[in-house]
Amino acid sequence: MNRPLLLALVHLSEAHRELISRDYELLYAPSAAERESQVRERGGEVRVVLTNGTTGLTAAEIDAMPRLTLASALGAGYENLALDAARQRGIAASNGAGSNDDCVADHAWALLLAVVRAIPAQDRACRDGLWRDRLPLRPHLAGKRLGVLGLGTIGRKIARRGLAFEMQVGYHNRSRRNDAEHAYFDSVGALAEWCDCLVVATPGGAGTRHLVDAQVLERLGPHGYLVNIARGSVVDTAALAQALREGRVAGAALDVYESEPQPPLELLDLPGVVLTPHVAGWSPEAIDASVSLFLENARRHFAGEPLLTPI
Template identity: 60%
Template sequence: MKPSLLILIHLDDASRASIEAEFDSVYAPDPAQHAAVIATHGATIHAVLTNGTRGISAAEIDRMPKLEFVSALGAGYENVAVDHARSRGIVLVNGAGTNDHCVADHAFALLLSIVRDVPRLDEATREGVWRDALPMRPDVSGKRLGIVGLGNIGEKIARRGAGFDMQIGYHNRKPREGTSLSYFDGVEALARWCDFLVIATPGGAGTHHLIGAKVFEALGPGGFVVNVSRGSVLDTAALAQALEAGTIAGAALDVYEGEPQPPAALLKLRNVVLTPHVGGRSPDAIAAAVNNFLRNAARHFAGEPVLTPI
């Protein structure tokens, strides 16, 4: 008999098919339906598939008495009630490592896009505007790249920066062993040193509004910020003020507070590039994440240790 699985996030058809071959699945990607679905099916659910943005609450866990396995599809799990799940003996896993390259690629796409102002150049070209009427944009190569969060994704961003002959520094809660990159013990100090600040740190209460007005002041009027972590890490109101005042030169965000609604304060600004939280999404990354989920689930229900525990 297949274990019963509640899927709380959107999946493409191929992903659903591969998962439903292994589980009796209840597919509920619409958040408005979650309460009703859990009320109807919660008593029979053995496993939940979610992500860091959606998560799963302690109250939802308590409505599923047979729940024994929770997986976040991607690396993030900031809205999963981890401590409560552990108190119930529930096994927790995530998709660590499955989309690192995709996110790092997107971070550099955003950096190049905002520094070189690709959206405006595309728009101008379509309007028949020639280059002589447009301001010149800075180089990316040879500049100073600051990375907030030198985890797996941050390390891959650093490797891409090295390919652009960049000087690279980073901030973590503590220095990372085995790296020769320059360590800064504070975000403001890192921002003061670098030209481009890329945010790749996990979300959650510990990093809420870590990037705010003081960091933007330290980054300065020639600086750019890119966020591919979580929207909560960056203070949107402070960013809008910094962009309008010229405190920094520009920003590129794949994540933002209030998702899925885009930040209204930024939509009118020309020195911002926005994408709808797609940094970790590609056919390759999603296939890897689903495969990782299936391998973890198979091992758990066979009584074996999982591969990517939280």
């Protein structure tokens, strides 16, 4: 029996490619050139596409795949997957919701601690022979106010870790969550004005573009810190750079950027900035879980069973 043809548009380890190839004929196209070539040459045969929120899948590509029946995103994000086009064709869609939540929440806290305690700068100072008496004092987190923008599964885990640090926790969501014990704020600006540390954990897409803008940063204030582990589009990079340069925000730690995969050039020469290359959801455990979830969703799809994480 022929294996369904699966087009993978994202990076996969050799072990994961071998695992997927047990049940599918795998077309591996993680680069733009490979993607264009495979869609052009074999798009008519593709039954499954594996992508992620950043890489996405366009409506034109969906049109080039008349046999496509399942589009799946590794990780929780799916903002660049053309869902309207997929749904018009009756194509099922799934994501990796829940597979890397702990990894992302851990990384958010690594970034928050790094920027508030100035860990990268203090590491450099120590290597340069500067002792603590010559360095500015840094605040600690216990007793401070943590604002979580987006109280989904990842946001809830970030908030829970905040309680362990004895912080007060508040959040803004599209609507109040009845199952959340944290203080609710009805706008991003109100949350920013209340908190000392604002962690962005919203979905990406047009609905959240520049949700954190110049006005929100102004309300966060000169003693406030920003962390973004969501999508680069949620934060207005130019406004953030200006606020940091003028001392109107104390610091920022970012794992995601509007310029991805290029670094945010506006921020590179600014003090009080910590950057990582969109790795918050990447760990061996998280990637294994994401691939396993995808394979189970695909198995269920071809067996006519409900998907575990439909979009």
